[in-house]
Amino acid sequence: MSATAAGGPEHESGSRAAHGEDGDVDEAELAQFTALLEDSTEDLYEHAPCGYLSTMMDGRIAKVNTTLLGWLGYDREQLVGRKRFADLLTVGGKLYHETHFAPLLAMQHQISGIALELKGADGRRLPVLVTSVVKTGSQGHPLLIRTTIFDARDRRAYENELLHARKQAEQVGAEAERARQVAEAERARLQQVVSILQKSLLPPELPKIPGLETEVYYHPASVDEIGGDFYDLFALGGERWGFFLGDVCGKGPKAAAVTSLIRYTLRAAFQFDPDPVHTLTALDAALHERYAGEEVVYCTAITGTVTRRGEGFSVTMASGGHPPALLLRTDASVRFLSTAGGTLVGALPGPRFVSVEFTLGPGETLLLYTDGLTEARTRKGARYSEESLRDFASSLAPAGASAIINALIGLLEGFGDGLEDDTALLAIGNPAPAISPGAAL
Numbered sequence: 270m271s272a273t274a275a276g277g278p279e280h281e282s283g284s285r286a287a288h289g290e291d292g293d294v295d296e297a298e299l300a301q302f303t304a305l306l307e308d309s310t311e312d313l314y315e316h317a318p319c320g321y322l323s324t325m326m327d328g329r330i331a332k333v334n335t336t337l338l339g340w341l342g343y344d345r346e347q348l349v350g351r352k353r354f355a356d357l358l359t360v361g362g363k364l365y366h367e368t369h370f371a372p373l374l375a376m377q378h379q380i381s382g383i384a385l386e387l388k389g390a391d392g393r394r395l396p397v398l399v400t401s402v403v404k405t406g407s408q409g410h411p412l413l414i415r416t417t418i419f420d421a422r423d424r425r426a427y428e429n430e431l432l433h434a435r436k437q438a439e440q441v442g443a444e445a446e447r448a449r450q451v452a453e454a455e456r457a458r459l460q461q462v463v464s465i466l467q468k469s470l471l472p473p474e475l476p477k478i479p480g481l482e483t484e485v486y487y488h489p490a491s492v493d494e495i496g497g498d499f500y501d502l503f504a505l506g507g508e509r510w511g512f513f514l515g516d517v518c519g520k521g522p523k524a525a526a527v528t529s530l531i532r533y534t535l536r537a538a539f540q541f542d543p544d545p546v547h548t549l550t551a552l553d554a555a556l557h558e559r560y561a562g563e564e565v566v567y568c569t570a571i572t573g574t575v576t577r578r579g580e581g582f583s584v585t586m587a588s589g590g591h592p593p594a595l596l597l598r599t600d601a602s603v604r605f606l607s608t609a610g611g612t613l614v615g616a617l618p619g620p621r622f623v624s625v626e627f628t629l630g631p632g633e634t635l636l637l638y639t640d641g642l643t644e645a646r647t648r649k650g651a652r653y654s655e656e657s658l659r660d661f662a663s664s665l666a667p668a669g670a671s672a673i674i675n676a677l678i679g680l681l682e683g684f685g686d687g688l689e690d691d692t693a694l695l696a697i698g699n700p701a702p703a704i705s706p707g708a709a710l
Contacts, residue, residue, distance in 0.1 A: 315334050319418060319420070320340060320397070320418035320420075321333070321334040321417060321418070322415075322417075323413055323416070324354050324413065324416065328371075328414075329350065329352075329353050330350070330352055330353065331349065333345060337418060340420065341357065341395065343389075354414075357387045357388060358387060359386045359394060361386070362387075370399075375403075378402065379402050380399075380400070380401050381401075382398055385397055385398075385399050395420070396422055396424070397418045397420060397421050398418070398424075399416060399417075399419075400419075401415065402414070402415050402416075403415075456493065459493060466495050471487060471499065471500065471501075472500075472501050475502045476502060476503060476504060480582070481575070481698065481699060481700075482634075482669050482670040482700050483670055483695075483696065483697050483698070484673070484694075485500060485693075485696070486678055486693070486694040487692070488678075490688060490691050494521055495520060495524060495525040497516055497517030497520060497524035498639045499513075499514070499516075499517070499528050501513055501532060501536070509543065510574065510575045511536075511539040511543060511548075512572070512573050512574075512575065512637075512697070513570060513573070514591075514638075514693055514695050515569050515570030515571065515589075515591060516569050517531065517568045518568060527568070530556070530559060531552060534551060534555045535548055535552055537551075539574075544585075544587075545574065545586055545622075545624055546622045549572055549588075549611075550622065552589075553589070553614050553615055565615070567616035569591040569613060569614065569639075570591055571589075571637055573585055575629070575697065580630070580702075581628045582628065582629040584626065584627055584635065584697075585626045586624060586626075587611070587625075588623055589611045589622050590614065591608070591611070591639075592638065592639070592643060593607055593608055594606045594608075594637050595638075595659065596627065596636075597633060597662055598632075599633055599701065600667075601663070601666045602666065603662045603663045603666050605655070605659065606627065609623065610623045611623040629698075629699045630699060631702055632701030633698070633699055634668060635696065635697045636662065636694070636695075639691065639692055639693045639694075641690035641692030642681065642692045644690060645684045645688045645689065646684065646689065648684075661677075669698045670696035671696075673696050
């Protein structure tokens with residue numbers, strides 16, 4: 270009991286002492302905080318984080334705080350009663366003040382957030398944001414103008430950075446646009462050259478063959494590259510005509526050079542010996558001779574002759590690795606003219622070319638094509654194929670050369686981006702004789 274009694278008062282005394290010390294700390298902080306709150310109104314005005322300026326209605330400065338004086342580098346005596354607010358502005362600022370700021374303030378008695386530039390005692394420019402309010406008397410008469418001025422140097426610097434970045438972006442954009450225009454002009458010139466060269470590799474028009482209807486179509490896969498598809502139809506004398514159609518491996522200038530060599534070689538070969546196998550053999554030899562020691566250059570091709578035989582035409586064709594020709598018959602049947610086994614022209618030594626002979630009777634049409642048609646991708650993604658072409662032709666037969674080519678043009682357009690390679694089409698038809706009304710009776 271005595272120990273407890275002895276310890277109790279001592280413990281309470283220590284607690285009061287500790288509490289008293291904390292109380293002294295709290296009271297000291299409170300006193301310091303109270304002293305801060307008792308900061309004088311004059312000191313708040315003079316050392317505010319913004320500039321304060323009071324002017325008479327004519328603009329003469331009546332009062333200015335220390336903050337603004339420090340920013341501008343003036344003494345109070347240099348401004349109060351001696352200068353007007355407009356005197357502190359730059360030339361451009363004075364003009365804006367007289368034409369916009371002062372008239373608006375007179376009408377509205379308040380204007381805020383106006384960006385101006387003040388001119389310091391040393392000539393420095395100080396970007397600021399200005400807000401002014403007109404103080405009025407009890408009768409509503411204007412007495413003076415109170416103006417608050419905020420330092421906008423950081424904001425101006427940020428705005429300048431933005432403007433600089435914008436100018437740089439605009440400059441980069443302008444340069445990119447100029448580069449695009451140059452590239453477009455270059456591409457247009459290239460396309461013009463490609464178009465001219467492409468046309469020079471193809472006959473301008475097909476000759477008129479008495480008793481036959483002929484039609485041709487050429488679709489370049491790209492306007493930027495010269496294709497390697499070729500065709501021609503020409504007279505051989507008498508009632509015989511020669512024709513050929515084929516596809517050079519590759520595109521571009523080299524393919525164009527090869528195509529030119531093929532056309533002139535085949536034309537010359539037909540004049541020397543019109544047998545289609547001979548013409549392909551001569552072409553194969555020319556390719557091997559011209560490109561000896563270089564990368565192998567080859568093509569696929571069909572060559573042939575058409576000779577009048579009574580009401581029909583005798584056709585002899587030979588193929589060197591080319592897709593088989595289609596024959597549309599008068600009975601609406603369609604069949605491939607098989608030339609299987611013919612090798613690519615110019616690819617291998619000792620080539621083999623396969624020929625076929627048939628009669629093109631009245632109402633029948635021969636269709637030659639390159640693999641740009643049969644290897645095009647359909648909307649479903651699959652290749653079109655020779656079987657699909659045969660089925661399509663079956664829906665047209667019997668049909669003349671123009672009708673077939675026009676239908677195939679629509680088919681090609683339907684492929685859209687799926688048409689990845691150049692396509693050449695050549696149709697030779699023997700029109701069915703017209704039936705006169707009297708004959709029908």
